[in-house]
Amino acid sequence: MKPEDTRQKLTGVFAPIVTPFRDDGTIDFEALKRNVEKLSKTRLRGYFALGTNGEFRSLTYDEKLRVIETVLEVKGDKVLIGGASCESTFESKKLAQDLHRLGVDFVSLMPPSFFARRMTDDALYEYFTEVAEAVDKPVLLYNNPAVANNLCLSPALIARLSEHPNILGLKxxxxxxxxxxxxxxxxxxxxxxxxxxxxxxxxxxxxxVGGVLSLANVFPDLCCDLVELGLRKDLERGLPLHRFVARLNSLVSGRYGVSGVKAAMDLFGFEGGFPRKPLKPLGEKEKEALEREIRELLATFSRSQ
Structure with a gap:
């Protein structure tokens, strides 16, 4: 892929799509399909499937493949990043190869973190490069210490990995x-x-060049507005919107994580469904408070425009 093509494909907003579960723990693939169909009508650049918001650690191997197949059926012209993060190089390579075969545009890799104290820069360099060399799809690193046993990729490691011809970016x-x-x-x-x-x-x-934003599952156009202003370096219009979006995000994913994102989706026109146990959904009082606070914040911002 040419550098200009990579930049174009990654410039904009990606929704880290959720996996909607029924209350019995099974995946509601039809709800997933409806969410993607609705999101595909927005200005989103694309989707990140099998990430944190997709509860990828809670999915079986076969479920991961079916999630990707479902998204590919209805994504239209959007770009698809597929998460191939596993705890071993062996399984990550296998999943990355399967995602490549299915047709994702990019493969994403989070560092293995169960043995976090043993994950030196050298160990992680070998992990990322071995997987990157096993697929003919560009690889994006994924750094999220909060869900990776506090393992944070170092700038020195990122600089090293950025030299690899098939490692083209980072979330x-x-x-x-x-x-x-x-x-x-x-x-x-x-x-x-x-x-x-x-x-x-x-x-x-x-x-x-863009963002993978959990809030885009609920308010995709708002997130696209913010990113477009950022890309244009428009401080006059962008800073007030940034402050508002940050407050909105703190109410949704900041306070409740994936469960909050799913509840907000249910409240504002999408289908978040249940999280998979042992992760618990919001209670009724929490949902009521979430809806009230979001609507108050939206109304206050609207009056200020």
């Missing part, structure tokens, strides 16, 4: 390291996606 959710990662890969064909609506706007100002 960073480390709450502040994005500027270090952009600097570490400066001058290389390596593209950074911010991993949260909390900091996507400042990340764009220092060189990120």
């Amino acid at each position: 960073d959710t480390s709450k502040g390291n994005y500027d270090a990662y952009i600097a570490a890969s400066e001058g290389k064909e390596f593209f950074v996606l911010a991993g949260s609506a909390d900091f996507v706007f400042p990340a764009l100002l220092v060189g990120a």
Whole structure:
């Protein structure tokens, strides 16, 4: 893939799509399909399937493949990033190869973290490069210490990996390291996606090309507005929207995580469904409070425009 093609494919907003479960724990694939069909009518650049919001650690291997197949059926012209993160190089390679075979555009890899204390930069370098060399699809690193046993990819490792011809970018959710990662890969064909609506706007100002934003599952157009302003470096209009979106995000995924994203989807026109146990859904009082606070915030912002 040419560098300009990679940049174009990654520039914009990606929704890290959820996996809707029924209350018995089975996947509601029809709800997943309806969510993607609805999102495909928006300005989103694409989707990230089998990520944190997709509860990928709670899925069986076969379920992961079926999720990807379902998204591919209805994604239209959107770009699809597929998560291939497993705890071993062996299984990550196998899953990455299967995702390649199915037709994803990019493969995403989070560092294995069960043996976090043994995951040195050298060990992780071997992991990422071995998987990257096993597939003929570009690989994106995924840095999310909060769900990886506090394992955070170092700028030195990112700089090293950015030299690899098949490792072309990074989704960073480390709450502040994005500027270090952009600097570490400066001058290389390596593209950074911010991993949260909390900091996507400042990340764009220092060189990120887009974001993978959980809030885009609920308010995709709002997220697209913010990212477009960031790409244009429009501080006058972008900063007020950034502050508003960050507050909105704190109510949804910031406070409740995946369960909050799913509840907000149910409240605002999508189908979040249940999380898979042992993760618990929001209670009725929590849902009522969430809806009230979101609607109050939306109304306050609307009046200020």
